[in-house]
Amino acid sequence: MSGLVRRVVNPVVRGFAPDPSVIRVGDWYYLATSSFEWFPTIPLYRSRDLAEWEHAGAVDGAAPGRSLLGVPDSGGIWAPALSHADGVFWVVYSIVRSVGSRHYDLETYLCTAPDVGGPWSGPVRLPGHGFDPSLLHHDGRHYLLNLQNDSRVGGRRFDGIVLTGLEIPLVGGVPGRARAVGPTRLLLQREELVEGPKFTVHDGWFYLLLAQGGTGVEHGVLVARSRSLTGPYEVDDVPLLTSRDDPAVPLQKAGHGELVQAPSGEWYLTHLASRPLPTPAGPRNTLGRETAVQRVVWTDGWPRLAQGGWHPATEVEVPDATGQAGPSAGRACQDLGAGWPWSTLREPPGDWVESVPGRPGRVRLRGRMSAESLWQQSLLAQRLTEHHAEVAVTVDAEPTTFTQSAGLMLWYDTTSYYQLHVTWTEPEGEPQAGQQWVGDQGRRVLVLTHGHPDGARVLATVDLAVGPIRLRAQIDGATARLSSASGDGPWAQVGPDVDFSELSDDFGPRLRFTGAMVGISVVDLVDGAFTADFSGWSLHHRV
CATH class of the missing domain: 2.60.120.200 (Jelly Rolls)
Structure with missing residues (x-):
């Protein structure tokens, strides 16, 4: 790494901040996390250096009618994915209304905004095939990537990753009614559970980052690649990230990652992780799943953790944003009220x-x-x-x-x-x-x-x-x-x-x-x- 660096201690967004989706626009990094049944919906953060993050608002109208009344515990808004194209910010996400059922009873939505702080458009329904959607904007077209759920009796709830071309008209940066263009294509199907798909386009390859193994201690990040958007995809023979093989790793449940490139050219992975407490009943994670950052290098055309192996590091070097106006120092909110960090x-x-x-x-x-x-x-x-x-x-x-x-x-x-x-x-x-x-x-x-x-x-x-x-x-x-x-x-x-x-x-x-x-x-x-x-x-x- 060239230039000035600083060391950051993971997690960088601490406490209940799972399923991080990261992008960089100019000198700023932006991050969205799942909110489930909580308001404000889809908390948003920003940073100059990947180390210090400040709350930057929320997609406060993500739920139709501004209501999630009746959704079950841990239902609601799952795994939002940020992107930036045509001069606006995009976020896609699913609202899950049945947790653990074979149907999930979910809808997939899109909102846009001229600035991450809003105002965000109202939700527009997308033709999603399952939860964990993300968008790829490529060659002037939009593609929806998500998990395929086979909800039939005897079907697999995690039945592969699919891609659908979308036509999404923008009028003044506000999306109109979306429609599918062409057939939905199956990109990858595996016996093990894979979800949370995110695309990175690099050096002539389409890289597919996948959350594998579920959301518990078996979690991880798997990578597949192809020269063609629609495949076939070759799966890396080692995980990019996981802590499932060593319960002594301080950051457990590591998985659900997305790549982002710094202005200086280095690459980083944001991912979720948990800090377990030892208890007589086994490890328990009262703080939920949090957001962490890892430095990534490219080796033989595959992303690898800079420190080697696949275990998440608790301390990571990131570019020092000295000389740039970064986030203001956060203060502990001791006031009672209805604004952030209240939910x-x-x-x-x-x-x-x-x-x-x-x-x-x-x-x-x-x-x-x-x-x-x-x-x-x-x-x-x-x-x-x-x-x-x-x-x-x-x-x-x-x-x-x-x-x-x-x-x-x-x-x-x-x-x-x-x-x-x-x-x-x-x-x-x-x-x-x-x-x-x-x-x-x-x-x-x-x-x-x-x-x-x-x-x-x-x-x-x-x-x-x-x-x-x-x-x-x-x-x-x-x-x-x-x-x-x-x-x-x-x-x-x-x-x-x-x-x-x-x-x-x-x-x-x-x-x-x-x-x-x-x-x-x-x-x-x-x-x-x-x-x-x-x-x-x-x-x-x-x-």
Whole structure:
């Protein structure tokens, strides 16, 4: 590598940032990642040097009607692919509405924008044959590349990689109705699972990068090449990237890659990877799948990791962008609100989120459905980016029924969470018997609820005095401790230490693809009118 270099520590985008798609336009690199059931849809990042990335916006209208209500956990928007052609940015992606089914019940869409920061066009439906779409713009034509799903009974859900020519009219940079041109062609079919196809055109070859082996520890990047766009494709006899043969490699689940060339001529691979925690149940990845970068060299016409072998490196040399205006130094967001890095489930923030007049730094949430709902949850959450963190918030809420609650949430999905909420319950000693409809009977309590695939259970119930209450979670790797404090009083632990590793891709019987989040939430199961005020939010990570 010539010129000035700097060393970067992987992952470069930390915490829940899977399926990275990278392009370079001028001196900027741009990156898109999967958002699944979360809003903002398709987070976007930019960098001058592949090392320091800043949030650059989102394709916020990617979901038709700006709604993913009802999609299952880990459904929604999978594997967006960025490209740039005809002076505009393009992104294609699938919305998956049935996870693990033979049909997936998905649609494939395209959005465009004059700048990565938007405004992005509304979604245009494409004739996709399966998830993981990407676009190749070549010789003035557009080609859609994606997985083929044979959804018939007895069919293979990963049945090869197909290519479809597309006619996509642009009017003022906005796409019109797309249609297929010519037949769809099968490029590659293998016995092993391959998905996530991306094209790179280099030195007269069409290179097909494929995610192989699934999304777990068996994940990897496989490369095939052809002199002709439509094949036949020759498959490299070694993987470009994987960590599946060595559980001691710090970056596990390495796969789903895309190549990009630096202005100086060097080549790099962006890919997903996870940082596992050791637990008695085996490795678990609470931070989900993150984005990493590797330097690549070309050897005998094939891309190879610069450090040799196929294991991802935790430290990589990248060109130093000294003298260029790079991303501004990121600050930890300690403000409550509805902008990045805050995220919401299945729809963008609406009238259930509002600032409190005359009280800067305070937000009011109106309660809606429960933590186990696939519909209208009132939850604001942020990604965890390190295994050690502390989160705290003050909640001011006066529930009058067990159908109302508000407080702190440690979240993975509707089957895996820890909810520390202020709520109401019957007088001490009385059984749960529904609402006590007369007088002021009952008591205000703090309840720690453990959401689990086998059903939720209560871990602790603590009586509360009237007034605001401070709530805190201390996350130490695979363990978390929750506590509360009144006024300026000392912290008191609520319930036992909990198994935070359950909030991971690797826990439970179903496929899971996101990452642990922390946030605030409010519930009102009767009329959606109960509100709670939150202030004093803090989230601090320790490496």
